[in-house]
Amino acid sequence: MKKTAEVVVIGGGVSGAAIAYNLAKRGCKDVVVLEKEYLSSGATGRCGAGVRQQWGTEMNLRLSMGSMRMFERMNEELEYRGDIELTQTGYLLVAYNERQWEQFGKNVELQHQFGLDVRKLKPREAREVVPCLNIDGLVGATYCPTDGFCNPFHVTQAYAEAAERLGVEIETFTTVTGIERNNGGISGVVTDKGKISAPIVVDAAGGWSQEIAMMAGLELPVYSERHQVMITEPVDPLFAPMVMSFQHGFYTQQTPHGSIIIGMGEKDLPHDTDVRASWQFLHKMSKLITWVLPPLEKAKVVRQWAGMYNMTPDKTPILGAHPDLEGFHMALGYSGHGFMIAPMVGVLLAESILGLPASLPMDKLDVGRFQRGELFVEPSVV
Amino acid sequence: MRLDEHPILTFQRGKEVSFTHDGKEMRGFEGEPIAVALHAAGVKVLSHSLVKHRPRGFFCAIGNCSSCLMTVNEMPNVRTCTEPLVEGMRVETQEGRGSLLGKD
Numbered sequence: 018m019k020k021t022a023e024v025v026v027i028g029g030g031v032s033g034a035a036i037a038y039n040l041a042k043r044g045c046k047d048v049v050v051l052e053k054e055y056l057s058s059g060a061t062g063r064c065g066a067g068v069r070q071q072w073g074t075e076m077n078l079r080l081s082m083g084s085m086r087m088f089e090r091m092n093e094e095l096e097y098r099g100d101i102e103l104t105q106t107g108y109l110l111v112a113y114n115e116r117q118w119e120q121f122g123k124n125v126e127l128q129h130q131f132g133l134d135v136r137k138l139k140p141r142e143a144r145e146v147v148p149c150l151n152i153d154g155l156v157g158a159t160y161c162p163t164d165g166f167c168n169p170f171h172v173t174q175a176y177a178e179a180a181e182r183l184g185v186e187i188e189t190f191t192t193v194t195g196i197e198r199n200n201g202g203i204s205g206v207v208t209d210k211g212k213i214s215a216p217i218v219v220d221a222a223g224g225w226s227q228e229i230a231m232m233a234g235l236e237l238p239v240y241s242e243r244h245q246v247m248i249t250e251p252v253d254p255l256f257a258p259m260v261m262s263f264q265h266g267f268y269t270q271q272t273p274h275g276s277i278i279i280g281m282g283e284k285d286l287p288h289d290t291d292v293r294a295s296w297q298f299l300h301k302m303s304k305l306i307t308w309v310l311p312p313l314e315k316a317k318v319v320r321q322w323a324g325m326y327n328m329t330p331d332k333t334p335i336l337g338a339h340p341d342l343e344g345f346h347m348a349l350g351y352s353g354h355g356f357m358i359a360p361m362v363g364v365l366l367a368e369s370i371l372g373l374p375a376s377l378p379m380d381k382l383d384v385g386r387f388q389r390g391e392l393f394v395e396p397s398v399v
Numbered sequence: 400m401r402l403d404e405h406p407i408l409t410f411q412r413g414k415e416v417s418f419t420h421d422g423k424e425m426r427g428f429e430g431e432p433i434a435v436a437l438h439a440a441g442v443k444v445l446s447h448s449l450v451k452h453r454p455r456g457f458f459c460a461i462g463n464c465s466s467c468l469m470t471v472n473e474m475p476n477v478r479t480c481t482e483p484l485v486e487g488m489r490v491e492t493q494e495g496r497g498s499l500l501g502k503d
Contacts, residue, residue, distance in 0.1 A: 250476055253498045275496045312499035315474055
């Protein structure tokens with residue numbers, strides 16, 4: 018392992034890999050990525066894999082639409098020997114009450130201003146998109162055909178390999194144990210395999226990002242909570258788009274392989290880093306999903322797992338430099354939607370770290386917004 | 400082929416019942432695994448591999464390997480090597496990964 022570096026990125030998820038690649042691409046090649054397990058072992062590899070553009074705020078629309086354009090040409094851009102498996106079969110967002118439907122209307126108006134192809138569907142039209150959908154009580158749905166899903170392991174691998182070709186060093190199974198400071202700034206990162214002197218650190222540690230910040234003496238207004246997912250055996254194609262309800266907090270998609278991924282945000286979860294699976298989730302989730310998509314009664318669940326959402330008070334990420342510690346940069350607090358915006362975050366963080374002009378103003382996503390009381394309210398989060 | 404006598408084991412078979420395999424009438428003993436009844440009736444191919452469509456037969460016999468996945472009473476992916484036979488069952492060879500929408 019190197020003894021010195023220009024930038025140390027903490028976290029070998031999709032964010033860390035994307036940031037490292039974008040730094041190297043812009044000429045900053047003396048970069049080390051530290052990962053305490055293997056690449057994608059945290060939230061990236063445990064997520065529902067959806068890439069959605071149907072957001073309710075300008076910032077999230079620009080982040081997600083920009084990222085989708087990058088996913089679309091990622092195999093070529095990163096010269097990946099594999100395939101990131103982008104499948105654009107749409108997202109169907111279902112509304113079960115009038116208030117939600119009204120909000121969807123506002124979102125669609127905004128989305129249309131940004132040129133996103135989104136359609137408002139009546140319940141029976143929603144059934145044309147997902148024929149097995151239970152439309153009892155459904156008020157309406159919105160459908161964006163260019164939304165979809167993509168393989169998070171491949172995306173992270175693609176970024177990591179491209180970064181390594183440009184000279185970035187990736188150290189897996191290396192745990193950060195401390196961050197050293199000198200007058201006002203950062204002097205290095207201590208790991209279980211030795212110390213790296215570096216003036217710049219990027220905290221992209223997902224569920225553990227607040228613990229990393231603590232090592233630098235910073236308290237962040239974020240916490241982690243467990244979210245669970247289950248997956249069925251592979252079956253013949255049943256539905257194409259991701260189906261998602263904000264009211265119930267569930268999302269489900271059938272992978273190209275045929276297995277169906279089903280996840281849900283639970284209420285009143287403890288704030289910790291527990292990622293064990295629970296039978297309560299299996300029970301609750303099965304009951305709900307067989308009501309929404311009745312044919313799933315016949316599918317067998319083969320596996321269940323959990324990962325961490327790193328939550329902020331307004332469920333929107335914290336991006337950029339920390340005002341109280343020179344050289345400490347953050348890409349964290351994704352609140353459950355980090356994977357789908359990672360390509361843009363990679364670009365923005367690299368630009369901000371290197372002091373280059375920003376492709377997109379992200380100052381509204383700074384950590385200071387919580388103190389200023391300028392919460393960034395996104396109406397469309399599970 | 401069935402063993403009727405064995406030096407150590409004794410067989411306690413259920414009553415003889417009828418079922419269908421791909422529409423064809425068959426007979427087996429109630430409670431024995433479906434795949435056993437099929438095997439005794441000479442059915443050796445239970446499924447086909449997904450990519451190369453090669454025949455798959457009775458293999459692990461303990462519900463692990465997915466070689467014997469068949470559609471039973473319109474329920475896809477039933478592990479027939481462990482699922483007990485019941486009178487009147489409709490056992491069908493499954494094409495592909497199995498449909499959740501009833502018939503294949």
